[in-house]
Amino acid sequence: MTAELARDPRPIFAQALDQAGKQVAAVSPDELSNRTPCADYDVRALLGHVVSVLHKLARVGTGGDARDVPDVIDGIADDGWASAFTRARSEVERVWADDERLDRMVELPWATLPGRHALEAYTHEFTAHSWDLAHATRRLAELDPDLAAQALEAFSTFAPPEERSEQGPFSPVVPVPDDADMYTRLAAYLGRQP
Template identity: 80%
Template sequence: MTTEPAHDPRPAFVRALDQAEQQVAAVSPGELGKRTPCADYDVRALLGHVVSVLHKLERAGSGGDARGVPDVAEGIADDGWARAFAEARGEAERVWAGDGQLDRMVELPWATLRGRDALEAYTHEFTAHSWDLAHATGRLAELDPDLGARALEGFSKFAPPEERSEQGPFSPVVPVADDADVYTRLAAYLGRRP
């Protein structure tokens, strides 16, 4: 009897980071004050959040407590977001490069998961935040539809509608047309108003 090898989430994670990094690098200082579909986040705060998420992943992957990392990184210069993202990404990818990380239990601010499940969840988070940035800055045409489809499927497991309220990170599902593109459906599923 043979067993199937466990799924490695890192290739999709890298693609999601590539997409997010492209969106981060495209933001100009004049766009930092624009509103995003994320409640309470303008573009600057959302950039601070995605940088902070990378620091949380690095800390959790190193065996530390990611709850000690703030939700939004601050003190980054208006023209320093691309560099801050790239540096934090490098640290996170270095920590998660070893295969042993994937089956180790990691402590995240919202759950304790196997490493592979944590990376899968954060792949979907970076995909959703790429849409948030693209929506706020008018760069929607640059998004990878396969990542959007994966995130839509993944969030149906990680964030089922029946477990949500107005106070959580995901609002109730917003209705959209059946023929809406995958990112519109993803945003609506997460409670954003595309």
């Protein structure tokens, strides 16, 4: 088994969830209607999406279909997002604690791949959405630049600009200065307006 294949994605996934969890917990009810850099989401909808992704990961980890979970969970009380995130995270960590799940193929809405690669992909999604939440609530100073550097490297591989379309999840790359911080570079690469 190669070192690449054998790498356990769960520690870095946990770091991304720690960061996302802090952003979720910091959101106050009066910020729920703030616009986010995600075109279709205000803060409430983005929180619903983040919680949904955790439910999807738990579902595919047990062999279920992620498409059975809506893209945005709603019906959460204004002050209940942190506990909803924590409960969903606990379930994901319970499901993915089994090492055998890392090499089992999982079917996601956008690909079928080994579990370890699914966790890596969602590590980067949580990193990007942490920036989205921090940007919408003006908490940018609280983000880990190492997570952004890893996400930017990964997105450069599996979401190259030349393969994007108007129907895809990423808009064209937005130009930023060469000395932009890592999260600004990541957001711009994903087509957000930093």
